[in-house]
C-alpha cells in the first residue's frame with residue numbers, strides 16, 4: 001500500500017496527517033512544517049459562500065483579490081519545505097523537464113489532497129515558461145489558483161500570470177510568465193509567531209497507534225485519492241485551511257473594498273452556520289455547548305462560556321483563529337440556540353491573545 005494511504009487501525013485517520021498535524025490543548029492545530037502553519041477544519045461551502053457573497057454584494061468578481069492574497073501564502077508554504085540551497089545556489093536554473101518535476105510534485109499533491117483541497121495532476125510543463133495542472137474536486141477555485149501561482153513563482157523564481165478554467169467539473173490552471181510585472185517589490189512575509197495562551201483542554205485520545213484526539217478520525221472521512229474530506233455526520237465537505245490564508249484574504253478584501261467587508265463576512269457566516277446547525281441532531285443549550293466543545297478540536301481556539309441565559313451569552317475565546325469568522329460562527333450557533341437572529345459584538349482582551357464575544 002502506498003505510504004500516504006496507511007491509516008490508524010482504530011480511528012482511521014491517514015497516518016501521514018497524524019504526523020503532520022499537532023493538536024494542542026490551547027485550541028490550536030499546528031503543522032510540523034518549518035513555518036509552523038496554523039490550520040483549521042472548515043466547511044468548504046462556508047469559504048465559497050463568503051467569496052461568492054462578497055462578489056454578489058459588490059457586484060464584482062473578487063476572485064483576483066483572493067488569488068493575490070493566497071499567492072503569497074502559497075509562496076510562503078513552499079518556501080518552508082524547499083531547502084534554502086534551491087534559491088541560494090540557483091538550482092532553479094538547472095535544466096529540467098516534466099520527468100524531473102513529477103516526483104516532487106506528487107509529494108506536494110498528496111499533501112494538498114490530505115488537506116482536502118482536491119487531487120492535482122500535471123498536464124504539461126515547460127521550464128520557467130509555462131505549466132498546466134488539472135485539479136479534480138477543487139475545494140475553492142480562487143484559493144487553489146492563488147496557491148498554485150505562489151508555488152510556481154517560487155520554484156521558477158519569476159513573476160507569473162494565471163488562467164483558471166472549469167473543465168468537466170475540474171479546474172484547469174495554467175501558470176505562465178507574466179507580461180505585466182508587478183510594479184512594487186515583492187514584500188517578504190514576516191513569519192508571524194503569535195504567543196498562544198496555554199490551555200488544558202481535556203479530550204479523548206484515540207486508543208489506536210495515532211495518539212491524536214479521537215475527534216478527527218471519528219468525525220471526518222479522508223478520501224486521499226480524490227482529495228476530499230467529508231464530515232460523516234453532515235455529509236458536508238471540509239478542508240483543512242491555514243488560518244493565515246483566511247486572514248490574508250479578508251485583510252486584502254478589506255483594504256481593496258473597505259470596512260463593509262467584516263460585516264458581510266460576519267452575516268454570511270452567521271446565516272450559513274445557523275443553516276448547518278438547523279440540520280444537526282442536537283439543539284438547545286446542550287447543542288450549543290457541544291458546538292463550543294468541538295471548536296478547539298477544529299482549531300478555532302479555546303472557548304469559555306462566562307455567562308449564559310435564554311437571551312444573551314458571553315463567550316471568551318483564547319487563541320481565536322480568525323476573529324471576523326468566529327464572530328459569525330458564534331452568532332450562527334446562538335441563532336440556532338434561540339431560534340432568532342443573534343448578534344455578536346467582539347472585544348479584544350487587552351494584552352493577551354483572547355477575545356470576548358457578547359451574543360444577544
Ligand SMILES: [Zn+2]
Pocket residue numbers: 008009010011012013206207208209210211212217
Ligand atoms: Zn487513531
